Amino acid sequence: MRLVFLGAPGVGKGTQADRVTAQFAWPKISTGDLLRDAVRNKTVLGLQAKKCMDEGKLVPDTVVIEMVRARLADPLCQVGFILDGFPRTVSQAEELGRMFAGRGLTLDRVINFHVSREDIVKRLSGRRSCPKCQSVFHVDFAAPKVSGICDRCGELLVQRSDDKPETIAARLKVYDEQTAPLIAYYEQKHTLTNLDGSGDMEDVYGRLVQVLDRLGVK
Ligand code: AMP
Secondary structure: OOEEEOOOOOOOHHHHHHHHHHOOOOOOOHHHHHHHHHHHOOHHHHHHHHHHHHOOOOHHHHHHHHHHHHHOHHHHHHHHHEEEEEEOOOOHHHHHHHHHHHHHHOOOOEEEEEEEEEHHHHHOEEEEEOOOOEEEEEEOOEEEOOOOOOOOOOOEEEEEEHHHHHHHHHHHHHHHHOOOOOOOOHHOOOOOOEEEEEOOHHHHHHHHHHHHHHHOOO
């Protein structure tokens, strides 16, 4: 299965992609995670991307497209994959279409997660993540056993710099202007399924599994 998880920041697509990856062993390709790795490792690309990310803006298309191209060439991706957070602009989607065509692949489905704006802001502002093992928690909805400490590896949890209130607003504006047009783009290609992303993680996963069932995934 080759899937794209689409939706505004904070709709839970990364969390759901992790669940699917754990169950079906399709790798998750998250451009946000790849960029954060580059920033952590202080690579040239990471240093270039950091400013855009901190301001809630998109990193230039050419940078993310090349990252995705390299990742798709990984033999592990031959069984299928989930693209999380890519494409985010129409031109990224067009380039993805060309990459697939060049490899004789088809995109099976784009799952568009929807959550109210109010819930998105609550989810993003309470999100805390582990800088070491990348586990994600929420101060109210998925609190760690010991406040501020990662359940998995004991590291101190941090708030992502782009989850601060002013950056959340900027990211949502960027989503409305540059990413939301992808809904119509994929609707026209008859590859879009809308998914209600509200409620807790288990409810959303249950709905997602129903969609995957309908696509014939066993
Ligand atoms: P995410 O973790 O998906 O919310 O991504 C965090 C940040 O990484 C975004 O706010 C952007 O600055 C950058 N980013 C991630 N994916 C992309 C993409 N496909 N195109 C451009 N920038 C991206």
